[in-house]
Amino acid sequence: MMGAMASLQHSPLAPDKPLPGLIPGDLAWHLGMILRGHQTRFAEAVEEMPCSVRGYQMLSTVVHHDPANQQALGAHLGIDRTVLTYLLDDLVAAGLVERVPAPTDRRARKIVATKQGAALLKRLEARVAAAEQALLTELDSIESAQLARLVSKLSMAIHRAQPGANPCEAMDHLG
Amino acid sequence: MMGAMASLQHSPLAPDKPLPGLIPGDLAWHLGMILRGHQTRFAEAVEEMPCSVRGYQMLSTVVHHDPANQQALGAHLGIDRTVLTYLLDDLVAAGLVERVPAPTDRRARKIVATKQGAALLKRLEARVAAAEQALLTELDSIESAQLARLVSKLSMAIHRAQPGANPCEAMDHLG
DNA sequence: GGAATATAGTCTGTAATACAACATAAGTTT
DNA sequence: AAACTTATGTTGTATTACAGACTATATTCC
Numbered sequence: 001m002m003g004a005m006a007s008l009q010h011s012p013l014a015p016d017k018p019l020p021g022l023i024p025g026d027l028a029w030h031l032g033m034i035l036r037g038h039q040t041r042f043a044e045a046v047e048e049m050p051c052s053v054r055g056y057q058m059l060s061t062v063v064h065h066d067p068a069n070q071q072a073l074g075a076h077l078g079i080d081r082t083v084l085t086y087l088l089d090d091l092v093a094a095g096l097v098e099r100v101p102a103p104t105d106r107r108a109r110k111i112v113a114t115k116q117g118a119a120l121l122k123r124l125e126a127r128v129a130a131a132e133q134a135l136l137t138e139l140d141s142i143e144s145a146q147l148a149r150l151v152s153k154l155s156m157a158i159h160r161a162q163p164g165a166n167p168c169e170a171m172d173h174l175g
Numbered sequence: 176m177m178g179a180m181a182s183l184q185h186s187p188l189a190p191d192k193p194l195p196g197l198i199p200g201d202l203a204w205h206l207g208m209i210l211r212g213h214q215t216r217f218a219e220a221v222e223e224m225p226c227s228v229r230g231y232q233m234l235s236t237v238v239h240h241d242p243a244n245q246q247a248l249g250a251h252l253g254i255d256r257t258v259l260t261y262l263l264d265d266l267v268a269a270g271l272v273e274r275v276p277a278p279t280d281r282r283a284r285k286i287v288a289t290k291q292g293a294a295l296l297k298r299l300e301a302r303v304a305a306a307e308q309a310l311l312t313e314l315d316s317i318e319s320a321q322l323a324r325l326v327s328k329l330s331m332a333i334h335r336a337q338p339g340a341n342p343c344e345a346m347d348h349l350g
Numbered sequence: 351g352g353a354a355t356a357t358a359g360t361c362t363g364t365a366a367t368a369c370a371a372c373a374t375a376a377g378t379t380t
Numbered sequence: 381a382a383a384c385t386t387a388t389g390t391t392g393t394a395t396t397a398c399a400g401a402c403t404a405t406a407t408t409c410c
Binding site: 031147157 | 197198200202204205207208217235252253300301310313314322323325326327329331332333336
């Protein structure tokens, strides 16, 4: 639709550069653009959820990765522990998760989804998946798969390369 | 390096899912991870620059896209106009850009790089390009090119699809 | 031409947010 | 058991985004 008409004046890049040679810094611009577009749709998809996107991500992480404690959860999502405290307060208040004493370590709390939490997550996952598909609309299925593969591979690599600045650091504690 | 050894316990995904089938919401997680890793390296690369990454992006946009006025600049980068005012104040104070009256519209200011600004940008671009390459280290050159292509294509598509929520809206005024 | 309206930029105040610093309880080491 | 570390929670502070008001200039419509 409306593909290569006109002169692509609005392109942030020189129209027909083959792309491996982006202006330095453009990668961040494109990533930011995609992430912003994604966040917009994502937030809309999960508007029922307290704390919006992060609420969804916390609940999803709890259900799918079963982190051993709050710290592992926060580290996975890059959320500071002091921030996590009040984000979780909201989810608890909404009855979506509970803080239960961790069996192996009485200092720690394990976050578990309630029945309602699991149900809400299941319901929202369909909406989120649809939002992600909508975002990728302009890519064909091969491109989407390629992008998913590359993005996954790269994020793993980044995780391994700089564990300090990186939420995945504590992934080893997960599950 | 260290590829498929062990069980990939730290992976946020089921170890051997073929990736097109991510958990709903994982795309955002991976994108966020990449962007965060990028920002870390990026910020380090441009530490000389006032306002850090955004300072660099503003200066880069001014030089490479020559936006007609502040609004176009801010829209391109997704920066609110009231915020842009004081970010630009910093760049002006550092002698990197100037606000000159726009020739066609006396309400507007055109942002132009000073000699020092252009020189600093040139110097930092090498560092930023190196940082981006370092980020992509784990991808081979074909994969990097693929990623750049897909990311560019997708960000353009997003721009076209939702102009409202999107910084590119005002790209038409640029250049 | 001139009133009404729209737009570019700035300034001010407010609300959200992250984070540092401290506090507490429980595990670990020596 | 004394000293140290870790997991979480609490409080205060600084940053940051953004809404709203304001000025100056453009544009539109009569």
